[in-house]
Amino acid sequence: MAVPDELPVPDVVAGLRAANARLRGLLAERDAEIAALRERDRLLELRLAELERRLGMDSTNSGTPTSKEGIAAGAERRARQKSERERRKDRKPGGQPGHEGKGLARDPAPDAREEAPPPTECRSCGGPLDGMPVAGRKWAQSWDLEVIRKVTEWLLPGLECGCCRAVTFAAAPTGLQAGTVAYGPGLNAAAVLLTAYGNVPPERTAQVIGMLGGFPVSSGWVDKASSRLSGRLERAGLDAAMTAALAAEPVLAADETPVSVIAPGTVAGPAGEGEQDGGAPAGSPHVLVIRTPGGELTWMTAIASRRKDAIGAGIPAAFTGVLMTDGYSGYQHLLDRIGGIQQCCQHITRRARAVESLGPGTLQSWAGDIITILRDAHRAVEQARARGDTVLDQQVLDGLRERYDTATEVGRIHNRLRDWHDGNHPGYALACWLQDHKEQVLLFTRDFRAGWTTNVVERGAKAAKRHQAVSGCWHALATLARWCRIRSYLDSARAHGLTAMQAIRDALDGNPWLPPLPALS
Numbered sequence: 001m002a003v004p005d006e007l008p009v010p011d012v013v014a015g016l017r018a019a020n021a022r023l024r025g026l027l028a029e030r031d032a033e034i035a036a037l038r039e040r041d042r043l044l045e046l047r048l049a050e051l052e053r054r055l056g057m058d059s060t061n062s063g064t065p066t067s068k069e070g071i072a073a074g075a076e077r078r079a080r081q082k083s084e085r086e087r088r089k090d091r092k093p094g095g096q097p098g099h100e101g102k103g104l105a106r107d108p109a110p111d112a113r114e115e116a117p118p119p120t121e122c123r124s125c126g127g128p129l130d131g132m133p134v135a136g137r138k139w140a141q142s143w144d145l146e147v148i149r150k151v152t153e154w155l156l157p158g159l160e161c162g163c164c165r166a167v168t169f170a171a172a173p174t175g176l177q178a179g180t181v182a183y184g185p186g187l188n189a190a191a192v193l194l195t196a197y198g199n200v201p202p203e204r205t206a207q208v209i210g211m212l213g214g215f216p217v218s219s220g221w222v223d224k225a226s227s228r229l230s231g232r233l234e235r236a237g238l239d240a241a242m243t244a245a246l247a248a249e250p251v252l253a254a255d256e257t258p259v260s261v262i263a264p265g266t267v268a269g270p271a272g273e274g275e276q277d278g279g280a281p282a283g284s285p286h287v288l289v290i291r292t293p294g295g296e297l298t299w300m301t302a303i304a305s306r307r308k309d310a311i312g313a314g315i316p317a318a319f320t321g322v323l324m325t326d327g328y329s330g331y332q333h334l335l336d337r338i339g340g341i342q343q344c345c346q347h348i349t350r351r352a353r354a355v356e357s358l359g360p361g362t363l364q365s366w367a368g369d370i371i372t373i374l375r376d377a378h379r380a381v382e383q384a385r386a387r388g389d390t391v392l393d394q395q396v397l398d399g400l401r402e403r404y405d406t407a408t409e410v411g412r413i414h415n416r417l418r419d420w421h422d423g424n425h426p427g428y429a430l431a432c433w434l435q436d437h438k439e440q441v442l443l444f445t446r447d448f449r450a451g452w453t454t455n456v457v458e459r460g461a462k463a464a465k466r467h468q469a470v471s472g473c474w475h476a477l478a479t480l481a482r483w484c485r486i487r488s489y490l491d492s493a494r495a496h497g498l499t500a501m502q503a504i505r506d507a508l509d510g511n512p513w514l515p516p517l518p519a520l521s
Helices: 012-055 071-084 185-197 202-213 219-235 238-247 308-314 329-336 345-356 365-386 394-415 426-436 455-471 477-495 500-508
Strands: 158-160 167-169 251-258 261-263 286-291 298-303 322-325 340-343 474-476
Touching (some): 185 219, 202 219, 238 298, 238 477, 251 308, 251 455, 286 308, 286 455, 298 455, 308 329, 322 329, 329 340, 345 426, 365 426, 394 426, 455 477, 474 477, 477 500
Parallel strands (some): 261 474
Antiparallel strands (some): 158 167, 286 298
16 A cells, blocks of 8 residues: 555644744733723722711711701710810800890889798798798899780771862771771781791691681781782882992902792703702702801892803992802902902811811821811911901911912822812812912911801801701792892891891881991991
């Protein structure tokens, strides 16, 4: 049998090369999958860190109101604040010796005096006291309120003219008409006070008045009581008087809070500049609150949106002083016509606390340094005021500003390239914001008229939040504007020594309280 010169040899090398190529492809796919999984794991870790940060947010490190904190969160916050507060071991809780307190004081001219029956037996031995002489007197006084139904009928005499024999009748008091029965100013004032200040819906207000007075009133009448008062205030010029008084102030504080309006009457357009700072959408209705630093004047305005033009329209056009705000960029365009903006240091403190808790370790301690610097600056200003100074010592001011610059630069450098699940790291965003708004943050160290927080206006904004929490919403911007006018009037009148009932009765009688006119320069 013939043997071939060359036997066929399998192409082993080609097979190995093909297998190697397939393996390399599989490894490349596996490497890409591993890289994708690692990136996904990194993003999940960042999202987890953000969720943990949000779960740890409360009223001390964010804008979360204490009313929305859980019971456990509130208890933890109070415990933490108690541990941070330095207290002497011998100091007892409560008011300290020398504290005046706010209890009732004895009225030297009571409306009535009553004689209590004398004791019948001795408190010591139990012996009888019948027929014994009076050995002294003590007193006890009670302050009470009586709800008494009072019906007053006015007789309107008519006089006949000697010339034309026409009979002219006397005019009925304000709010009454001849031949009709109407509720008086006291009942109208109670209805307005319950709805505008007590945050009671009209239906329940009608029920409360019915239970107290013993006669029914309708929810429609309750609503009309507020409408009448608002109309009287508008015709009396309250809006113009408040605007003029606020414009003459050297410093004002402003804040805005979102509200629910069933029929706002406007259509929200595309978001504009300065409307992406978080919170409610810029196109939703808000209440703009303006207050003086001492709370003497309060003015609330219903605005259809949070856009800068709506906010600008709510600030008095003639105001040229310093405006204290909470960091919302919608106020920045006002710098063209006002003297300056003071950023709220309490808001900055909350943001800094949130960043400081992110870590890792003590890497974000610069945020704690910012809190310390702001507190030191506030303490230095208060001490200077106590000495009667109008400016800070230049060396002290330079030292504070240098510490501020150092801390913000550390925060910017350490967080510039730090990963975050959405945009820049919060530490980098805060540090850059603090650098960009340095002069607005530290304005109170150069102008003692400005306060370092906007707490006074936040307390004013709570009125709208509380009313919405109880009553749910407003039906239209018109009813919201009506509520704002009445609440502003009551808050300002109360700050000037008037009771709410008296202020409402005066307004219904056509003589409302108005802010004092600014002095002419």
